[in-house]
Amino acid sequence: MAGHSKWANIQHRKKAQDAKRGKLFTRLIKEIVVAARAGGSDLDANASLRSAVDKAKSQSVPKDAIERAVKRGAGELDGSDYEEIRYEGYGPAGVAFIVECLSDNRNRTVADVRHAFSKAGGNLGQTGSVAYMFASLGVLVYSPEHDEDEVMEAALEAGADDVIIADDGSIEVLTTAEDYVAVKQAMTDAGLEPEDSELTMRASTNAELAVEDAQKVLRLVDLLENSDDVQDVFYNADIPEEAYEAEA
Numbered sequence: 001m002a003g004h005s006k007w008a009n010i011q012h013r014k015k016a017q018d019a020k021r022g023k024l025f026t027r028l029i030k031e032i033v034v035a036a037r038a039g040g041s042d043l044d045a046n047a048s049l050r051s052a053v054d055k056a057k058s059q060s061v062p063k064d065a066i067e068r069a070v071k072r073g074a075g076e077l078d079g080s081d082y083e084e085i086r087y088e089g090y091g092p093a094g095v096a097f098i099v100e101c102l103s104d105n106r107n108r109t110v111a112d113v114r115h116a117f118s119k120a121g122g123n124l125g126q127t128g129s130v131a132y133m134f135a136s137l138g139v140l141v142y143s144p145e146h147d148e149d150e151v152m153e154a155a156l157e158a159g160a161d162d163v164i165i166a167d168d169g170s171i172e173v174l175t176t177a178e179d180y181v182a183v184k185q186a187m188t189d190a191g192l193e194p195e196d197s198e199l200t201m202r203a204s205t206n207a208e209l210a211v212e213d214a215q216k217v218l219r220l221v222d223l224l225e226n227s228d229d230v231q232d233v234f235y236n237a238d239i240p241e242e243a244y245e246a247e248a
Contacts, residue, residue, distance in 0.1 A: 027231055028056040029069045030102045034082050036073025047181045049073075051138075051199045054184075058196075085229075087113050088130045091122035092216035093209055095237045096130035098201055103229040112227040120220035133236055134201040137161070138180025140187060140194035144169030151192060158186035168241075203236030214243035 031052040039046035043053060049070070056066050071077045082102040087110070089097050097117075103109040117124055140160075142151050148171060152163045155173040160183050162174040173194070175183040180199055187194065209217065217237055224233050 032069035033073040041074040093213040116223035138175035140173040
């Protein structure tokens with residue numbers, strides 16, 4: 001998710017995840033299963049699986065649960081057959097949304113997503129209505145305490161596409177989806193393990209919102225994430241830090 005204050009954004013998201021840890025574990029396991037099914041169980045050859053496993057580890061998902069999920073996705077164990085579904089729409093203030101889901105019941109999932117949009121004052125769109133605004137990429141985030149020059153030098157040497165310094169001093173290293181695993185490993189080997197990292201969808205441009213509109217957008221995000229089938233929510237808005245503080 002984008003925002004001028006990257007660090008406040010990340011801390012807000014982690015706080016929300018901690019509050020819903022049981023549901024978060026379920027989502028992370030499902031993501032591992034689908035990634036392994038799509039690209040195999042080799043983490044070095046499957047960037048999506050590596051990202052899903054790293055995310056699960058960062059949230060303290062037990063090692064044996066991760067291993068079972070990988071085996072289930074690779075067909076070595078029986079389990080639920082999840083379908084990847086993407087929904088697009090517009091939320092409050094015309095903000096574009098992409099909602100990625102994993103589901104074993106498409107009718108239930110679309111009903112949940114449509115209800116969230118309707119309740120928050122948004123509406124679902126047609127496939128492709130907002131996807132053209134977003135691109136898939138890898139993001140590694142470093143806290144404001146890190147040295148900008150050190151991170152930038154290591155990132156460029158690792159093959160990153162770009163390095164962005166946010167208004168709050170936090171640092172983002174951007175990669176292609178294909179190079180994400182290699183760049184993250186190179187940065188870690190250089191002693192610069194990121195505080196947060198993921199494969200994500202990011203908009204080419206973001207709308208700057210007033211605090212009131214930003215709070216409405218965050219409400220829609222929370223409503224969507226309350227669905228067990230929703231894995232990720234992406235949107236093209238900058239959320240001012242005051243909106244997070246008012247929501248707390």
